[in-house]
Amino acid sequence: MSDTGRDALLQRLRETRHVPVLIVGGGINGMGTFRDLALQGVDCLLVERGDFCSGTSRAPSRMIHGGLKYLETGEFRLVRESAEERNRLLRNAAHYVHPLEMIIPIYSWTAGILPALRRFLRRPAKLTERGAAVIKLGLTLYDIYGRLNRVMPRHRMIRREDALREIPDLDPRIRIAASYYDAWITSPERLVVELALDGMEANPANMALNHVSFDGIESGRARLRDVMTGEIFLVGCDLMINAAGPWIDRVNAAAGEKGRMIGGTKGSHLLLDLPVFARSLEGRMMYFEAEGGRICLVSNFMGHVLLGSTDIPTEDPDGVVCTDEEVDYLLDAFRRIFPEVAVTRDHIFFSYAGVRPLPAQDASDPGAISRDHSMPVRPASPGRGFPILSLVGGKWTTFRSFSAGVTDAALSCLGRERRRTTEELAIGGGTGLSQGTGDAEALLSELAATGLSRGRAARLLACYGSRARLIANAFRGPETFLTHLPEVSHEELAFIARHEVVHGAQDVLFGRGALFLERPLPRAALSELVRALAGILDWDAGRIAREEESLIERYRRHHRIGFDAEGMPQFV
Numbered sequence: 001m002s003d004t005g006r007d008a009l010l011q012r013l014r015e016t017r018h019v020p021v022l023i024v025g026g027g028i029n030g031m032g033t034f035r036d037l038a039l040q041g042v043d044c045l046l047v048e049r050g051d052f053c054s055g056t057s058r059a060p061s062r063m064i065h066g067g068l069k070y071l072e073t074g075e076f077r078l079v080r081e082s083a084e085e086r087n088r089l090l091r092n093a094a095h096y097v098h099p100l101e102m103i104i105p106i107y108s109w110t111a112g113i114l115p116a117l118r119r120f121l122r123r124p125a126k127l128t129e130r131g132a133a134v135i136k137l138g139l140t141l142y143d144i145y146g147r148l149n150r151v152m153p154r155h156r157m158i159r160r161e162d163a164l165r166e167i168p169d170l171d172p173r174i175r176i177a178a179s180y181y182d183a184w185i186t187s188p189e190r191l192v193v194e195l196a197l198d199g200m201e202a203n204p205a206n207m208a209l210n211h212v213s214f215d216g217i218e219s220g221r222a223r224l225r226d227v228m229t230g231e232i233f234l235v236g237c238d239l240m241i242n243a244a245g246p247w248i249d250r251v252n253a254a255a256g257e258k259g260r261m262i263g264g265t266k267g268s269h270l271l272l273d274l275p276v277f278a279r280s281l282e283g284r285m286m287y288f289e290a291e292g293g294r295i296c297l298v299s300n301f302m303g304h305v306l307l308g309s310t311d312i313p314t315e316d317p318d319g320v321v322c323t324d325e326e327v328d329y330l331l332d333a334f335r336r337i338f339p340e341v342a343v344t345r346d347h348i349f350f351s352y353a354g355v356r357p358l359p360a361q362d363a364s365d366p367g368a369i370s371r372d373h374s375m376p377v378r379p380a381s382p383g384r385g386f387p388i389l390s391l392v393g394g395k396w397t398t399f400r401s402f403s404a405g406v407t408d409a410a411l412s413c414l415g416r417e418r419r420r421t422t423e424e425l426a427i428g429g430g431t432g433l434s435q436g437t438g439d440a441e442a443l444l445s446e447l448a449a450t451g452l453s454r455g456r457a458a459r460l461l462a463c464y465g466s467r468a469r470l471i472a473n474a475f476r477g478p479e480t481f482l483t484h485l486p487e488v489s490h491e492e493l494a495f496i497a498r499h500e501v502v503h504g505a506q507d508v509l510f511g512r513g514a515l516f517l518e519r520p521l522p523r524a525a526l527s528e529l530v531r532a533l534a535g536i537l538d539w540d541a542g543r544i545a546r547e548e549e550s551l552i553e554r555y556r557r558h559h560r561i562g563f564d565a566e567g568m569p570q571f572v
């Protein structure tokens with residue numbers, strides 16, 4: 001295993017003057033490209049100004065989907081590509097991507113036929129309600145587009161009485177419901193980190209560095225800055241790939257390229273503590289219309305209710321939070337389909353928001369802006385000796401095919417050939433695991449043979465897939481568990497902190513697993529986590545205090561979570 005501790009990588013960056021490819025932005029699209037280029041033997045450096053996956057890629061609805069609603073806008077190529085990529089991710093990231101049944105409650109038989117037809121023909125039309133006929137037709141087409149390598153059942157229509165029996169809190173005014181299958185991802189944060197580790201493993205010359213920002217051009221080279229210390233690095237390249245998502249225009253401007261490529265829309269989600277209701281949704285996501293026909297989602301996420309999302313044009317991607325208006329909108333939407341569930345703001349235990357990096361477009365209906373991707377290139381200029389290729393648009397689901405297209409363009413720019421494809425290549429802990437086979441069971445037995453209890457082995461498997469093997473082998477012996485986070489051990493933390501490009505406690509809590517979403521964490525748990533990391537990374541008292549403060553600040557600023565006098569978290 002190459003040394004993937006952050007300090008070792010920084011030391012190598014100090015010795016680097018030139019790389020063939022510099023990637024700016026460590027979200028899913030930048031990291032997908034990083035891994036693909038590494039596999040082609042191209043040396044590249046990726047810099048991310050926050051932690052990996054700390055921008056839009058950490059704020060999705062967690063659907064890995066074919067994009068049913070893109071049928072309405074006639075984007076058939078995108079639906080086919082998305083459905084194929086969904087099926088691939090189910091195979092290549094079987095540790096985090098799982099099939100999910102989607103349920104659509106339907107209130108009318110015929111609503112929406114005319115506007116759907118207009119949209120289908122790419123004429124402007126606002127769809128405020130979709131009836132059974134439109135949905136049946138859409139789902140039939142969706143089945144056709146997803147048939148290649150299909151691993152999930154086809155759609156079915158569900159009689160009203162059966163739907164109400166399966167989901168008793170559902171609005172009794174529905175006429176019928178529909179069921180189809182897509183997929184969801186449990187740990188997008190970890191999948192991005194695992195792509196970074198895979199890329200560095202595939203080509204040990206490659207470096208993915210978090211908390212290093214691209215600040216501009218100096219003497220024809222990229223000026224990079226360690227955000228934690230202010231240290232500056234000047235690195236030349238043959239090609240720069242701008243994968244800064246909603247910040248693409250700002251990065252291009254810093255590189256001397258004016259112009260507007262991105263017109264982002266903000267989307268927020270809430271996590272609700274409603275365990276009894278959440279159980280009735282086990283394994284299902286409700287896909288329903290809010291006021292005005294916007295699609296919203298409700299699902300059971302780790303025993304809680306995940307509710308999203310909004311879609312609001314925004315100019316500034318920095319520091320977005322879920323506002324009071326969005327909270328009201330989402331709770332109202334929830335009450336429309338679950339009128340009997342007494343939900344209030346007191347049930348919120350977490351919120352998050354992100355900005356979709358959509359192509360700049362004038363559209364009165366943000367939902368109608370294309371989710372397709374493109375990669376415009378700006379040529380080298382006199383002050384900057386290299387061209388810039390920008391990754392505009394796209395979605396989580398299609399990152400692999402987007403990255404493959406970008407990699408092909410980069411290879412052609414460098415005059416090199418593709419050596420291998422990523423189509424059938426497993427990611428990180430997805431290696432050696434397939435859906436619905438005995439792989440997971442075999443790995444569980446193997447882990448149990450190292451002395452772990454079966455419950456502990458199952459937890460490690462769920463968190464890390466087959467990378468659990470590396471973690472278990474690293475400590476071999478009894479683990480000591482944290483008191484306030486009894487699902488986490490000191491030994492496991494030591495492995496993560498030393499091998500997964502960690503700088504501080506925020507990286508571990510928010511970026512190396514979904515622990516922060518499993519339940520509301522009291523201050524005592526945050527404090528204990530920081531102290532455990534201090535023992536591993538050798539932090540002094542001042543650093544411990546700063547790290548603890550940064551966790552509390554992040555909860556407050558990004559997720560609207562404060563702590564009461566007893567240190568219990570509450571939505572504010």
Ligand SMILES: Cc1cc2nc3c(=O)[nH]c(=O)nc-3n(C[C@H](O)[C@H](O)[C@H](O)COP(=O)(O)OP(=O)(O)OC[C@H]3O[C@@H](n4cnc5c(N)ncnc54)[C@H](O)[C@@H]3O)c2cc1C
Nearest residue numbers: 025027028029049055056057061063214245267395396397
């Ligand atoms: C509310 C919402 C719900 C969504 N739901 C889904 C879904 O269910 N399924 C789906 O497929 N897609 C979904 N998407 C879309 C998907 O999340 C995005 O398309 C995808 O994450 C974009 O990834 P990215 O890598 O392009 O951008 P980002 O993840 O934003 O990455 C860009 C990175 O660049 C970094 N950066 C910026 N400036 C600099 C700089 N100067 N130097 C260094 N680094 C810099 C940022 O910190 C950031 O981490 C959703 C999006 C939103 C907002």
